[in-house]
Amino acid sequence: MKILVAVKRVIDYNVKIRVKADHSDVDLTNVKMAMNPFCEIAVEEAVRLKESGEVTEIVVVTVGPKAAQEQLRTALALGADRAIHVETDARVDSLAVAKLLKSVIDDEQPGLTILGKQAIDTDNNQTGQMLAALTGLGQGTFASKVDVKDGTVDVTREIDGGLQTVSLTLPAVVTTDLRLNEPRYAKLPDIMKAKKKPLDTKTPEELGVDIASWVSLVQVETPAERKGGIKVGSVDELVDKLKNEAKVIA
Amino acid sequence: MSILVLAEHHDGHLAGSTASVVAAARQIVDSSGGDIDLLLAGEDVGAIAEQAARLDGVARVRVADHAVYAHQLAEPLADLLVALADDYSHVLASSSTIGKNVLPRLAALKDVAQLSDVLDVVSADTFKRPIYAGNAIATVQSSDALKVITVRTTAFDAVGENNSAPVEAVATVADNALSTFVGEELAQSERPELGGAQVVISGGRGMGNGENFQLLDGIADKLGAAIGASRAAVDAGFVSNDMQVGQTGKIVAPELYIAVGISGAIQHLAGMKDSKVIVAINKDDEAPIFQVADYGLVGDLFQILPELEQAL
Ligand SMILES: Cc1cc2nc3c(=O)[nH]c(=O)nc-3n(C[C@H](O)[C@H](O)[C@H](O)COP(=O)(O)OP(=O)(O)OC[C@H]3O[C@@H](n4cnc5c(N)ncnc54)[C@H](O)[C@@H]3O)c2cc1C
Numbered sequence: 001m002k003i004l005v006a007v008k009r010v011i012d013y014n015v016k017i018r019v020k021a022d023h024s025d026v027d028l029t030n031v032k033m034a035m036n037p038f039c040e041i042a043v044e045e046a047v048r049l050k051e052s053g054e055v056t057e058i059v060v061v062t063v064g065p066k067a068a069q070e071q072l073r074t075a076l077a078l079g080a081d082r083a084i085h086v087e088t089d090a091r092v093d094s095l096a097v098a099k100l101l102k103s104v105i106d107d108e109q110p111g112l113t114i115l116g117k118q119a120i121d122t123d124n125n126q127t128g129q130m131l132a133a134l135t136g137l138g139q140g141t142f143a144s145k146v147d148v149k150d151g152t153v154d155v156t157r158e159i160d161g162g163l164q165t166v167s168l169t170l171p172a173v174v175t176t177d178l179r180l181n182e183p184r185y186a187k188l189p190d191i192m193k194a195k196k197k198p199l200d201t202k203t204p205e206e207l208g209v210d211i212a213s214w215v216s217l218v219q220v221e222t223p224a225e226r227k228g229g230i231k232v233g234s235v236d237e238l239v240d241k242l243k244n245e246a247k248v249i250a
Numbered sequence: 251m252s253i254l255v256l257a258e259h260h261d262g263h264l265a266g267s268t269a270s271v272v273a274a275a276r277q278i279v280d281s282s283g284g285d286i287d288l289l290l291a292g293e294d295v296g297a298i299a300e301q302a303a304r305l306d307g308v309a310r311v312r313v314a315d316h317a318v319y320a321h322q323l324a325e326p327l328a329d330l331l332v333a334l335a336d337d338y339s340h341v342l343a344s345s346s347t348i349g350k351n352v353l354p355r356l357a358a359l360k361d362v363a364q365l366s367d368v369l370d371v372v373s374a375d376t377f378k379r380p381i382y383a384g385n386a387i388a389t390v391q392s393s394d395a396l397k398v399i400t401v402r403t404t405a406f407d408a409v410g411e412n413n414s415a416p417v418e419a420v421a422t423v424a425d426n427a428l429s430t431f432v433g434e435e436l437a438q439s440e441r442p443e444l445g446g447a448q449v450v451i452s453g454g455r456g457m458g459n460g461e462n463f464q465l466l467d468g469i470a471d472k473l474g475a476a477i478g479a480s481r482a483a484v485d486a487g488f489v490s491n492d493m494q495v496g497q498t499g500k501i502v503a504p505e506l507y508i509a510v511g512i513s514g515a516i517q518h519l520a521g522m523k524d525s526k527v528i529v530a531i532n533k534d535d536e537a538p539i540f541q542v543a544d545y546g547l548v549g550d551l552f553q554i555l556p557e558l559e560q561a562l
Contacts, residue, residue: 016516017382026386094354095363118498122381124366129324129354138428139324141351144491154432158491159347160445160500161260165432166323172428178481178498179491215363218376218389226523229544231535235557238529238547246527246544248449248506249473249562 001111001148001170002057005046006101006131007039007075009068010121023219026121035071038116041176044183045114045146047079054148055112057081061104063097065089069199076194077186083199086207094122096204096211098130103207105135110171112153117142117175128175138168142177251284251374254334256327256343256352257302257311259292264301266446267344269408274371274401275342276307276409282374284339285309289420291330293320304411314420321431322348328355329424335360335396339374345400345501346445353398362394367501369405383497383520403445404503404524437492444476444493449506450522452478452495453488456511456532456551460488465552466510468559478502478522480512496521511551514539531555 011017012032020027035043049055060080062068065087072083086100105113118125132139140146140155144163147154148170156165158177168174186194204211232238242249253275258265268288275286288302291314302311312334318326331352335341341356343349345367357364369387370378376391377399444450451466451473463477470477478495479488495502497520507525512518514530514537522528523542530543533550540546547554 011382013517017385019386026382093363095358095361098358120383120497123383123497124354124364125350126354126357126364126366129351130358130364132324133328133355133358136428139351139355140429141324142347157347160492162434162436162490162492164321164434166321167430167432169428177491179485213363214394215365215390215392218391220381220389221387223380223384223387226528226542228541229528229546231540231546231548235547235554235561238545239558239561241545242506242527242529246506248527 001055002059002108003046003049003055004105004108004110004113005042005058005060005075005080006113006115007043007060007062007071008036008116008119009033009062009064009071010036010119013037013120019220019222023221025217025220033067035074036116036119038118038176040183041178041180042114042116043075043078043080044181045176048181049148050079059084059108059110061086061101063088063092063100072199073194074186076197077191078184082197085199085201086204087201088204088211090211092211093213093215094124094126095130096209096213097127098134099209100204100207100211101131102134103209112148112170112172112174114174114176117177128173132173135173138172140166140168140172140174143174144177144179146174146180251279251282251339252337253278253284253286253340253342254338255286255288256331256341256349257288257290258344258346258348259290259295259298262297264298265344266408266443267346267403268302269305270403270406271342271344271401272305272307272409273406274368275340277371278340278374287312289314289331289334291319291327292322293317299417303415303417304413306409306411306413308413308415310415311417312420313417314422316423318424318426323426323429323431324351324355325428326424326426327352328359330422331356332359333422334420338396340397340399342399342401344403349400353400357398360396360398362396362398363392364398365390365392366400367402368399369402383516384523385516402501404501437490441470442474442476444478444495444500444502447476447502447504449473449475450478450502450504451475451508451510452480452512453483453510454480454512455482455486457483457488463489465555469555469562472559472562480518509539510555512539513537514542
């Protein structure tokens, strides 16, 4: 079975962002970028499925600017076999990304597609679900366990009340939650080898996908900063403050 | 312009969050006019429909009662919503794991965008939502004919329950050949639900192990609090995943949030920094959690927690 993994280049999760002075967007100049943490988990899952013999080929795809090839190379170093770069500098929303990924699926016909459940920049949590909708496939979102069987996949999902397991007819779309696995680090020789693995570049035009969005970003603000309060010296002082100053306990 | 709200229910009860989604819908119709319908999909949901009909501002409760909706699987629910959506300008749901699972699927099937986690209604087409773990707030305007929105329910005060809206059956039955329900492991707790609790006490990696979380029990009992956790505590296996507060866990905004042995990573803060009063208990006086805490107590939690339980 062939598996498709979609990854996104985003701000490194340790970086504290700043809003541009003109409030048009977040300022990303000279900010450290990395693979979205949920996408790292998606790549890792694909690699594990290949190691256990369920998967024969891993294709990794990204939608984004030229620089996003860095994240494709990372995925190749981690074990993906080849990469597809859908190159665009435009701000592509989740629906447009899902349409682009659909056209890649139409081409590649993977048995399973894995994505991160959300990107830590827009925090949308949409692309996998949209891709499943557009391709007419079942979706196993927020996965903490993926068990590939004959013609189906069991996905254990992290839901508000606990865990839910669903069985999906293959092909299907899965999105990863944090506890699915712990991604490995790429080894230096693999990073060297990854440079020679095939990487194909396409444009949205070549894929015949219109990436126009009907949602516009009006402005971006910094949320009201929470002011730090005081340190109390004892449990009694704390309880007194909560009762008599903050009045949040009786 | 009318709005369809997807009602959420668990265990035979309407989820409290639905009243907050209706509140968000009311802000939209306040600015543009129109009705608010509630869609209740599930199996044997008659009693829940009665609860739903009491929510203020609801014009009618539309009930799709069928086994195919029993486990709120995304594929049939989205198909049901697609069948109904043409009568509406907006479809809203809570940004719960159900809303987040189903609404993007609906949006894509209708070829429109979806807006996630809306926390403020500016007008019928303009909304505010958090991005970058809540470190920035984006104002977005949608010119899609249908607006598909998940609502951050902690940002909207629940509507009252003095209504008696008519209840009508929906005939549409979606079929589902894509997914089947296998099983569920739900956390059992007598405590209030995290998202709606007035007081939340959360433990982090500093708790050391799962057993030590019992130190929070007595305090939670006295305060009527829900118990939460950081991701580190969940990952370490101290407690179950449904307790995680943060960017990728639950969003809470209680009157009082008590963080115990939690350092205050931005991903954790994203889930609790809108709490009214924050208390931090941590042995490291430099821990970033103190930068957002109204009251900080520096010290060993193993000493402080028993004392606190006594003092309450
Ligand atoms: C994509 C992504 C998403 C994430 N989403 C979330 C999320 O939703 N929620 C979340 O919480 N995290 C999330 N994280 C993880 C986050 O970055 C932090 O790693 C995590 O919040 C740390 O948890 P912690 O504060 O319990 O542990 P630590 O950072 O290890 O802090 C433990 C604290 O306990 C204190 N302590 C230790 N012993 C004692 C004692 N005896 N008495 C008092 N204090 C003590 C220490 O001083 C320390 O401050 C996410 C990370 C990523 C990359």
